[in-house]
Amino acid sequence: MEYITLYNGIKMPLLGLGTWDLRGQECIDTVCCTIKNGYKLIDTAQMYENEREVGEGILKSRISRDKLFVTTKIYGNNSYQKTKEAIEKSLKNLKTNYIDLLLLHEPYLQEKDMYKALEEAYNEGKVKAIGISNYDEKRLTRFIKQCHVIPAINQIECHVYYQKHRFQKILDDHHIKMQAWAPLAQAKINISQESILLEIANKYKKTPSQIALRFLVQRGISVIPKSKREERLVENINIFDFSLTNDEMEKIKKIDRNETLFSWTKCF
Numbered sequence: 001m002e003y004i005t006l007y008n009g010i011k012m013p014l015l016g017l018g019t020w021d022l023r024g025q026e027c028i029d030t031v032c033c034t035i036k037n038g039y040k041l042i043d044t045a046q047m048y049e050n051e052r053e054v055g056e057g058i059l060k061s062r063i064s065r066d067k068l069f070v071t072t073k074i075y076g077n078n079s080y081q082k083t084k085e086a087i088e089k090s091l092k093n094l095k096t097n098y099i100d101l102l103l104l105h106e107p108y109l110q111e112k113d114m115y116k117a118l119e120e121a122y123n124e125g126k127v128k129a130i131g132i133s134n135y136d137e138k139r140l141t142r143f144i145k146q147c148h149v150i151p152a153i154n155q156i157e158c159h160v161y162y163q164k165h166r167f168q169k170i171l172d173d174h175h176i177k178m179q180a181w182a183p184l185a186q187a188k189i190n191i192s193q194e195s196i197l198l199e200i201a202n203k204y205k206k207t208p209s210q211i212a213l214r215f216l217v218q219r220g221i222s223v224i225p226k227s228k229r230e231e232r233l234v235e236n237i238n239i240f241d242f243s244l245t246n247d248e249m250e251k252i253k254k255i256d257r258n259e260t261l262f263s264w265t266k267c268f
Helices: 024-036 051-061 080-094 111-123 137-144 165-173 195-204 208-217 230-237 246-253 263-267
Strands: 003-005 011-013 016-018 041-043 069-074 101-104 130-133 153-157 177-181
Touching: 016 024, 024 041, 024 051, 024 230, 041 051, 051 069, 051 080, 069 080, 080 111, 101 111, 101 153, 111 130, 137 165, 165 177, 195 208, 195 246, 208 230, 208 246
Parallel strands: 016 041, 041 069, 069 101, 101 130, 130 153, 153 177
Antiparallel strands: 003 011
């Protein structure tokens, strides 16, 4: 596993498991299986309604808590006090005394008050790093002007069809790392049939999906693909034994359509 270092010195894995839409025993078993296959980062959210199952899966794996990086997100337009209560709820659900990364799930009207609660949890050691999710350039610029603790992460849609090079540079200028949800385009486009990815995959004896993930992590972007199938979990993590050339990176850049695949993100 490769890592990136957040501006506060915390190391975050470059690849993890996204748990959106995982529920019940399937979620518990998938999280446990994922960890046993070498994953260190598990991403969940209050909106997913599976924090308890994620916590159970972590316990089932029997791995030491300090070997993992657990992310969750606060959901809903809450007050400062309700956000503090939500943080305690997540800690309880995940069966842990600290969260590695805590995010605001999306922009909210009361984001300033909500983020204040995240900042306090960070200063109290209940959270190792804090950040945001689904913030575009305009909202990010406005948001960071009111922060005491700059977000360590902005978790956003990013994949070979929506590469966000310019926005990554802006984030870097603020010492904020980018993390990609839907790094395989969430099956809205069939990556396995993309000719450029197929060509490069054949060279390295990898799959087009592995090339797509490698393209992102080689740019220093952490990725959280979701899968329930062990063979895909194994495939996704096996991207750290090769590197793409500069020429290959440039070829993949040409795939970029520079538009979201998810209409709901335009509501922010």
